[in-house]
Amino acid sequence: MKKKGNREKLIRITTIPLSLEKLLEGQLTFMNQYYVVTAVAAEKERLDQYGEDNQVDTFWVEMTRAITPWQDLKALLKLYRFLKKEKPLIVHTHTPKAGIIGMTAAKLAGVPLRLHTVAGLPLLETSGLKRTILDFVEKLTYRFATRLYPNSFGLQKIILELDYASPEKLKVLGKGSSNGIDTTYFDPSQYSSEFKVELRKNLNIPQEDLVYIFVGRLVKEKGINELVAAFTEIHKKTPSVSLLLVGPFEQDLDPVSELTLDLIQNHPKIFTTGYQVDVRPYFAISNVLTFPSYREGFPNVVMQANAMNLPAIVSDINGCNEIVENDTNGIIIPVKDAQALEAVMFTLYSRPETREQLSENSRRLMVENYERQEFWHILLKEYKELEAAQKHC
Incomplete structure (x- = not known):
């Protein structure tokens, strides 16, 4: 993946390709007009097909949705080496496992803009040792991120109540959502x-x-x-x-x-x-x-x-x-x-x-x-403002 023209590199990471297909449908293709976009996820064949269908680069990293320390460490090292080599301006993660691996790797690789979307907190339905572990992982993800995007105002409130992150790090885009909805498709x-x-x-x-x-x-x-x-x-x-x-x-x-x-x-x-x-x-x-x-x-x-x-x-x-x-x-x-x-x-x-x-x-x-195209432009504006601020640092 090479920087093309004046476009900076943008890495978008989810645990599995299904999240790219459904939760972020169309969004990466839109962003590829303004950045050189690479989609990162597990399930290589499905990820490759996603890249072909959506005209974006892909990079396969095997991630699981469970607590698997050894596999997670291997995924972290592979992603770190990739980010160190590619030197993207932005890494933007979604889903809990992609969040901790992606934000940690991006922090270690010196990526300037490390963004994480919070689209739910599975840990709220857990307890005991598992809850303790997930609490720690969530806090670490947020610590390594430079900006956090809860996709609802209620979720932002929960994050603040749990003291996971400071208010200045949090921002809800538009009226909420991670991708809006295409009302011409759902008609x-x-x-x-x-x-x-x-x-x-x-x-x-x-x-x-x-x-x-x-x-x-x-x-x-x-x-x-x-x-x-x-x-x-x-x-x-x-x-x-x-x-x-x-x-x-x-x-x-x-x-x-x-x-x-x-x-x-x-x-x-x-x-x-x-x-x-x-x-x-x-x-x-x-x-x-x-x-x-x-x-x-x-x-x-x-x-x-x-x-x-x-x-x-x-x-x-x-x-x-x-x-x-x-x-x-x-x-x-x-x-x-x-x-x-x-x-x-x-x-x-x-x-x-x-x-x-x-x-x-x-x-x-x-x-x-919640019109989808409007949400894409809200997110693009956010990227460009962060990019401008970074270049003036």
Whole structure:
């Protein structure tokens, strides 16, 4: 990777390519107009394909999402040597493991601008020795960074309350998010009535049912246990509802309960699709997003659903309670409260006028507040201001 013209080098690092593909979709290609961009992640073949698809350079570093000290040390040394050789102006990391490895390597290599986006704090759902280790790692990541970008104001508040970093090091870009949302892509008008009828038919979802949808990893911390429990109670009251779960299980990392797993696999009105590259068709055939997560940064799923005209039921956690204005484009419920979730889900089933009112506001708010192209320019402005300040040091 060589410096081309007057463009400085920008290294963007995530633990796995999936984060580049989904969380930062389109962003690195845009930035490549202004910097020589290299994407760094694990999973070499998928990373190479990402680079080809997005017209950016890539560098493979094997990273894991677990606590693996020996592998992490090898990744750190490999990345350090790469950064020392390339001498980028900016290293910008995302996700916890890429954060600690990337910020440490960048600090050791003397990279002037070391930026880290915080898009959630998994450690908040841990305790004991593991929490102690993760606390230490998070603080070290923030210490080595020159600037930190929580992707929600609630997350910024949590970081300050935990005393992980000083206020002057923190900045929320725009109104939040790590990448905004492409509302021309997430547009319900692209899907005809005929298409929606056919997709429901293919999935065996009755045409007359009200469909609740969840999109994301099917794991405990996303509130899947509570969601399935709430849905099964509603189904006892009225059979004309379905639950559509779009996403992969991670039973090895954060398993749902055996009861929940059994219900998902055997309940006649719970439907699963596994991981889907394009989730828009599934939003198009649904009526309400149910997203009872325990923790988030700034969830893309909520913005996507709103852009597709779906009202959202979300937990009262940072990110979710910033995207959703209660009783405007969705309803906010307490965390880990299956009864509250059930009550709101039933309300939106039994009161179509309320559901319609929330739906009417949903897309408008996403277009006004979180348009993707606008976010890219906000981030580019931040880079250029930091670059100018660095050159005047």
